[in-house]
Amino acid sequence: MTPAIAVSHLNFHYPDADHPALQDVSFEVGAGEWVAIIGHNGSGKSTLAKNLNGLLAPDSGVVDIAGMTLAEETVWAIRAKVGIVFQNPDNQFVGATVADDVAFGLENRGIPRAEMLVRVQEALEAVEMSDFASREPARLSGGQKQRVAIAGIIAQRPDIIILDEATSMLDPAGRTEIIRLIQQLRATTQLTVLSITHDIDEAAKADRVILLNDGQIKTTGTPAEIFAYGPELLALGLDVPYPEKLKAALTARGVAMPQTYLDEEGLVAYLWTLHSTM
Amino acid sequence: MDITFDHVSFTYQAGTPFEGDGLKDVSATIKDGSYTAIIGHTGSGKSTLLQHLNALLKPTAGTVSIGDFQITSETSNKNLKPLRQKVGMVFQFAENQLFEQTVAKDIAFGPKNFGVPEDEALALAKRMVELVGLPQSVLEQSPFDLSGGQMRRVAIAGVLAMQPEVLVLDEPTAGLDPAGRAEMMAMFAKLHDTEHLTIVLVTHQMDDVADYADHVLVMAQGALIKQGTPREVFADTDWLRANSLGLPKTAAMAERLAQRGFHFDPLPLTAEELATQLLPQIGGGAHE
Amino acid sequence: MNKLLLGRYLPGDSWLHKLDPRTKLMASFYYIAIIFLANNWQSYLMMFVATMIMVAASKIRLGFFMRGVRPMLWLILFTVALQVFFTKGGAVYWSWGWLAITQYGLTNGAFIFMRFVLIIFVSTLLTLTTPPLALADAVESLLHPLRKIGVPVTELALVLQIALRFVPTLMDQTTKIMNAQRARGVDFGSGNLFQQMKAVVPLLIPLFVDSFGIAEDLATAMDARGYQGGDGRTKYRILQYHPRDVYAGGWMVILTLGLVFLRA
Structure with missing residues (x-):
């Protein structure tokens, strides 16, 4: 099956910048997959997103979207297949x-x-905003505006939706609202999701995580594999999932903890075994 | 300098977008030297409360006492300058307030408005740049050439340069990445400890409240619905959930562990506290 | 300030609110044109009554219309005074040098006053009952034929629509920046003219910077959503005439006939 996104040896350098924004980036995203790209601010995440639908043109490398190679002739066809939700809820609201x-x-x-x-009508129903159809943006919350942005993309029936830090300017309620909506959409459609984020909770929902650092892919893996890096993530400017923080605090107190990543439930179960065998 | 709200109510003018987002009979004290956190949903009245701290808004009813100043609905807009010098405000996305040609001039702008001579103001700028963790080399740069995180630090330096006694922070870490957030919060903690600033923090990040604040005000629909130490406020998990307010991650984890049969007293607020309390319950000593 | 910029639209569900904006726009212009046909008490009285009927049909309090007159009051009084003092003819009631108050002067002054007030009432009626966006749509639709001679009507309409859409966003941003600079010791609107102008700089520069940021983000978002200019675009929001628009046209015909019969 053709991958939804195939990027090979992508390089990009902003004209005035000292360092390249992207260096030899290669990865694939399967159709229907949810992949999170994480990295600190300035790691090249958003530049990558803009290279995927021709908003920026790579210096070298190939981008294939649903079997089409991104070029001047295909750019509009590709933009019909890739929807991007941007960071600022206000500045992408055209209507x-x-x-x-x-x-x-x-x-x-x-x-x-x-x-x-x-x-x-269908798109508004999908994001549960039908009651707001005739509202002006000034009367909506940040989360609602992002839902409208997602509706605008769904209405175009794309194959791929890219969330370019779409939740970073929202309050926690808005953030949960958007992540839940994406999960819901994935359950009912064949959408491929690429979420660019530094929110560890958002990344945890993905099937696979790509860790980007200074324009290069540092590593790729399931969320559990990536989170197992623990405190190393901090050094890369990222957050550590809470169970890893607690694990580190316990390890520092001399408790033997497993090397693999435990989610909250796993950690509770593990601690309870320790308690029972005491 | 204490800040006291005595039965303060505020109603926005009818017809504005903020209509209904006012304050209802708020009484509270922000103690000198405290680190007070204000939490609540978007539209709970947090921002309105904040703007009363330096008389950008005046109460419709009741009195706000800020040190020696008494602000009521009758207070004239004149002579508010000395008050605004004492209460520094860092608004959300504070980098949006930068406008000068150089970082040094922008930081010096506030103090100059309060009558500090130019050379002294520029000397202050030098000190403040260091205080917010930026290199001296940025002083002569245009603020618009800096990164988003650096611009925000310049804006904060500009507020600190007014040498306020109270520093009010409205979601100061919004939009920063986790590393930037952690650095920024550490910086405020340092300002609180070494510069003895009273800090008022408006935030959605319950972990920050648990880690740094010593007093919490909870707002909902314009009213103050709870206040106390973080431990007191976060102890009532059912109440927090009923008001759909988040829990700090440690408190949530402790609750989960408690349901399994662990026991915690008092409620742990940080991973370190939780680990310490867990240790005897998982035979931590036996492993050594 | 907000209300001024947004054309003071008052939401409602009256017959006038529901009229097609093109009808309202054309009818308003037409009304302003035919009011110049009125030249005696009878014809002015008829126009006054007709206007009051329209105001009543909008279900909007008279006070809102009065507020429309207030900013123009000095201009009106000045024009009326010119008419009163400089129109010659009929009985002379008072004179001083070349200044005179005559019978014709007084009636002309009263007519001019009436004409001003009615024109303001009708244009206020248009903006009170029509959202700015609908007006923009009406302008686009009415100017559509100009596309044939190369006027980029749809592009201009989109620009207008986006401008209207971002007015509240920029107002909001203005308030935020003003608050931030006030907190840094700026006094807006106090001191002499020079001081006031200086106080505006810390407001305008951030606002410009912010606007450019918005423009850049918006252009990127529009690009990503496939915007390639006006050709080949379809329209989601379309205007449709209804029977009531025909009645409104009929009302204008009746007024015209009435004027033709009643005028001297």
């Missing part, structure tokens, strides 16, 4: 009302109005 904003991408592609009406 004067919620429904108008969802329709914007459809208008650009010349979708007939009768079909637009159906698709806008």
Whole structure:
């Protein structure tokens, strides 16, 4: 099966920058997979996202999206297949009302109005914003605006949705709201999700995590494999999942802890065994 | 300098987008030298409360006492400057307030407005840049050439340069990555400890509240619904959940462990505290 | 400030609110044109009554319309005074040198006053009952034929729509920056003119920087969502005439006929 995203030997250098933003980046994302790209601010995550739909053109390397190689001739076809939700909820809201904003991408592609009406309605239902169709953005919360942005993408029926730090400007309630929505969409559609984030809780929901550091892929693995790096993640400017923090605190107190990553439930179970065999 | 709210209510003018997002009969004290956290949902009145701390807003009813200043609905807008010098405000995304050609000039802007001579203000800028952990080399750079995190530090330095007694921080770590967040919080803790600043922190990060604050005010729908030490506030997990407020990760973990049969007293707030309390319960000593 | 910029739209569900914005826009212009046909007491009285009927149909309190007149009051009084003092003819009631108050002067002054007030009432009626966005749509739709001679009507309409959309965002940002600079000791709106102008710099520069940031983000987002310019775009929001728009047209015809019969 063709991978949803295949990137090979991608290099990108901003004109005025001292260092390349991306260096020899290669990875694949399977159709229907949820992959998180994590890394500190300035690690090249967002540059990578913009290279995937031709908002930036790589210096060298190949980007294949759903079997199409990104080039000048394919860029619009590829943009129809890749939707990006950006960081700032306000600055990507083009429409004067919620429904108008969802329709914007459809208008650009010349979708007939009768079909637009159906698709806008469906997309708003999918993100549970139907009641807000005629609201203006000024009257929405950050989380609601991001839901509208996601609806605008769903309406275009893309294969891939990229969340470019889409939750980083939201409050915890908004963040949970968006992550839950993505999980929900994945359960009901074939969407491939690429979430670019430094939120460890968001990354934990992914099937696979790519760790980016200074424009290079440091490592790839399941969330458990990546989180097992523990305090090393701190040195890379990332957070450590809570169970790893507690593990470190216990290890420092002389308790023998397993090397593998334990989620909260696993850690509770492990500690309870220690308690029972005391 | 204590800040006291005495039955303070505030209503926004009808027709503004903030309508309904006011304050209702808030009475509380922010003690001199304390590290007070204000928590609550977006729209709970936190921001409105904050703007009362330096009279950007004046109460519709009740009195706000800030040191020797008494602010009521009658207070005139004149003569508020000395008050604003004493209460430094770092707003959300504070980097948006930068405007000068150089970092040094921007930091000196506040003190100059409060009557500090130019050369003294520039000397202050030098000191403040160091205090916020930036190299002296940024002083002559344009603030707009810096990274987002650095710009925010410059903005904070600009507020510190006013030499306030109280530092008010409105979600100062929003949008920063985890490393940047941790560094920034450590910096505020240092300012609290070494510069003896009273700190007021508005945040959604319950872990930061647990790690740093000594007093917590909980806001909901414009009212102060709870206050106390973090341990007191976070102990009532059912109440927190009923108000859909988050728990610090340690408190949540401790609750999970307690359900399994572990026992904690008092409620641990940090991973270190939790580990210490766990040790005797998992035979920690026996392993050594 | 907010209300001024946003055209003071008052949401409602009156018959006038529901009219197609193009109808309202055209009718307003037409009304302002035909009011110049009125030239005696009878015709002005008819226009006054007609305007009051429209105001009543909007279900909006008269006070809102009065507020529309207030900022124009001095201009109106000045024009009326010119008419009163410089129109010659009929009985002379008072004179001083070349200044005179005459019968014709007084009636002309009263007519001009009436004309001003009615025009302001009708244009206020338009902005009170029509959201700015709908007005923008109406302008686009009415100007659509100009595309044939190369005027980029749809692009201009999108620019207008985005500008309207970002007014609240920028207002919000302005308040935030003003608060931040106030907290750093800036006094907005006090001191002499020079001091006030100086106080605006720490507000304007951050606002410019922020606007450029918004523009850049917005352009990227529009690009990512497949925006390639006006050609080949379809429209989600379309305007549709209803029977009530025909009635509104009929109302204008009746007014015109009434004026033709009643005017001297």
